[in-house]
Amino acid sequence: MDTSSPLPSRLATGDLASASVNAVLRSIDDSRQPDPDRIAMAYRSDRLLRIDGESPSVWSPYSGFWRAADGWLRTHGNYPHHASALCRGLEVPADATADDLRSVFAAASVRESVDRIADAGGLAVEVGREKPGHDAALRARPLVEIRRMGADAPPRSHASSVPTAPLRGIRILDLTRVIAGPVCTRTLALLGAEVLRIDPPHLAEPQWQHFDTGHGKRSAILDARSEQMNALLKDADVIVLGYRPAALGRLGLSPDVLADRHPGLIIAQLSAWGLEHPDRAGFDSLVQAESGIAMIESPDGERPGSLPAQALDHSAGYLLAAAVRETLARRSREGGTWHISTSLRRMAAELLGMPRRDEPQPEREIDPELHSQTFSVAGRTVVTAAPALPGFSFAAPRVWGGDRPLWRSPHTVRV
Known part of the structure; x- marks a missing residue:
């Protein structure tokens, strides 16, 4: 099975x-x-x-694949500070549309766009092919x-x-x-x-x-x-x-x-x-x-x-x-x-x-x-x-940032 x-x-x-x-x-x-x-x-x-x-909505319009003049790149802009950095690096308005970005990316090489975004503190990578030798070296480690x-x-x-x-x-x-x-x-x-x-x-x-x-x-x-x-x-x-x-x-x-x-x-x-x-x-x-x-x-x-x-x-x-x-x-x-x-x-x-x-x-x-x-x-x-582990049930998530930064219960250490 x-x-x-x-x-x-x-x-x-x-x-x-x-x-x-x-x-x-x-x-x-x-x-x-x-x-x-x-x-x-x-x-x-x-x-x-x-x-x-x-x-x-879990994906920002600033996150995705984009065609460049010589290939593809992938960006990530889900956090507002990453989206802002991407726009600064590309010198587009902070409210730039997907069409605006598409035009900018299409007119430049992958490397140019990735470097401009990275220099501004944003996140982008070139879409690459697998590297078997590098992957094998990584797999040699635990x-x-x-x-x-x-x-x-x-x-x-x-x-x-x-x-x-x-x-x-x-x-x-x-x-x-x-x-x-x-x-x-x-x-x-x-x-x-x-x-x-x-x-x-x-x-x-x-x-x-x-x-x-x-x-x-x-x-x-x-x-x-x-x-x-x-x-x-x-x-x-x-x-x-x-x-x-x-x-x-x-x-x-x-x-x-x-x-x-x-x-x-x-x-x-x-x-x-x-x-x-x-x-x-x-x-x-x-x-x-x-x-x-x-x-x-x-x-x-x-x-x-x-x-x-x-x-x-x-x-x-x-x-x-x-x-x-x-x-x-x-x-x-x-x-x-x-x-x-x-x-x-x-x-x-x-x-x-x-x-x-x-x-x-x-x-x-x-x-x-x-x-x-x-x-x-x-x-x-x-x-x-629900949990992937059989026999277990989640306790509810709490409001983000809503608790005091303290441990809840006494801590008894057995040495």
């Missing part, structure tokens, strides 16, 4: 999705088999999301890297005896945004951890995005340089980082600094392009485009295409969550301070190394009502995808 998730594509998207979710189940010694349809709906959760019966680092620390445990909440008693500090990191911390919250998401005062999160991945977490606004952040870190078991490595360094939150100041902390880090590219920002769609995935999924061999879900993001999130769970168990036995890392580009290399089809398998209808949960959040009715 085919146990891969029905996510039609030439690449083995469904196999990667099923393997990623199963990694979480293995980490908690759960032998149940997840429903492939449920996994597919979880990976396409943005399509299932309803707020007061309406489907939110899919998720785990290393012991920093000052030694004695074993400590907050082990739970509750099968439905194996991470009860664990505190997770969440400094992530946009799918991969939030999927990781949402999964850790699903397993019973106390997750506190922290966002900076100057960068609001789209409401729909938080409703889609904020289940079971508390959410607060806090300057990462504040003393309150240091107090939160002092009592955290795990910090999950999703910002650019260079930005973390400027905030005093690099893994080396965290390990030195907080022995015993588990530092889980996600990046778009890998830690060897500390200044480079990115998103799933951009990694798909540059890595060659977009051209493999082309509908006609000419226009770029895309995977049926933000599968690099979701898989990175599940696999990082599994690694966090396994490292918590290891810390309880051995002690130590630990660093866990993976990237969307490493996920792309993994997918590109898996068996592929000449053509995508046909799309199959899945009844969304069988794979959704409904919540009331601040007077709004929110329908989201």
Whole structure:
């Protein structure tokens, strides 16, 4: 029986999705088999999301593929500051239309447009072909890297005896945004951890995005340089980082600094392009485009295409969550301070190394009502995808930024 998730594509998207979710189940010694349809709906959760019966618009007109004079590029402008930077770089009005952008891109080379956008602080990449040698080199490294680092620390445990909440008693500090990191911390919250998401005062999160991945977490606004952040870190078991490595360094939150100041902390880090590219920002769609995935999924061999879900993001999130769970168990036995890392580009290399089809398998209808949960959040009715993990149910997402930056419960460490 085919146990891969029905996510039609030439690449083995469904196999990667099923393997990623199963990694979480293995980490908690759960032998149940997840429903492939449920996994597919979880990976396409943005399509299932309803707020007061309406489907939110999840893509900005400044995000997409554009034909240039000599090829294709992909832009990402979902956040207002990225859209503004794109317009500045291209020297078009802040309210430029898609037709305006299309004309500008068509008159220039891919490299010219990508450089102009990047120089202004925006996000764009050339749509490329796959690079088998580079991908093979990436696959020679672990899919998720785990290393012991920093000052030694004695074993400590907050082990739970509750099968439905194996991470009860664990505190997770969440400094992530946009799918991969939030999927990781949402999964850790699903397993019973106390997750506190922290966002900076100057960068609001789209409401729909938080409703889609904020289940079971508390959410607060806090300057990462504040003393309150240091107090939160002092009592955290795990910090999950999703910002650019260079930005973390400027905030005093690099893994080396965290390990030195907080022995015993588990530092889980996600990046778009890998830690060897500390200044480079990115998103799933951009990694798909540059890595060659977009051209493999082309509908006609000419226009770029895309995977049926933000599968690099979701898989990175599940696999990082599994690694966090396994490292918590290891810390309880051995002690130590630990660093866990993976990237969307490493996920792309993994997918590109898996068996592929000449053509995508046909799309199959899945009844969304069988794979959704409904919540009331601040007077709004929110329908989201249900958990991919069998036997678990999400707690409701909370209002973004609506909580105080404090741990909720007493923290009893067993050494």
